[in-house]
Amino acid sequence: MEAFRQFPYKIQVASHECEYNKACKQQVETNSERGLREKVSDMATSCWLRFMILAVCLFFPALVQCRVRHYKFNVVMKNTTRLCSSKRIVTVNGRSPGPTLYAREDDTVLVKVVNHVKYNVSIHW
Incomplete structure (x- = not known):
């Protein structure tokens, strides 16, 4: 009978773990969205930097020559x-x-x- 009484306690622990896992998943999703925004921002900066380097490379030889x-x-x-x-x-x-x-x-x-x-x-x- 005591083993039967401990069974609901284990379910509560399991439900706590599930709530903890849900909170972790939400945190991971939030971090991944933030990471995605950072990646997009980095890509935009990288794209702008590549454009500027290309422009300098195209016009610099004309200035040098x-x-x-x-x-x-x-x-x-x-x-x-x-x-x-x-x-x-x-x-x-x-x-x-x-x-x-x-x-x-x-x-x-x-x-x-x-x-x-x-x-x-x-x-x-």
């Missing part, structure tokens, strides 16, 4: 001695031949030529 290169040429007469003879020659920035220009495809090259010689000078590339 199209440089404006500035050069200034001072054309002057200079005395030069070669093989024991002195001669006045036209130089660009004190050098003959003139300086090397460095440029890549699609670069804009601006050359300012200042002529300090008494006659006209033409420069060819």
Whole structure:
């Protein structure tokens, strides 16, 4: 008979466990919904970040490749001695031949030529 009296007690314990399990399930569902919201938020941030990286990658090469290169040429007469003879020659920035220009495809090259010689000078590339 005592075993029979303990039986309802065990059912109550089982019903407590069921209520506890229900509360746990609700908590898990709440956490999973919160996790889903966080995942969606992370996906939106990730998508926006990917778009920005793509935009930078597409437009950055255009900015890098199209440089404006500035050069200034001072054309002057200079005395030069070669093989024991002195001669006045036209130089660009004190050098003959003139300086090397460095440029890549699609670069804009601006050359300012200042002529300090008494006659006209033409420069060819």
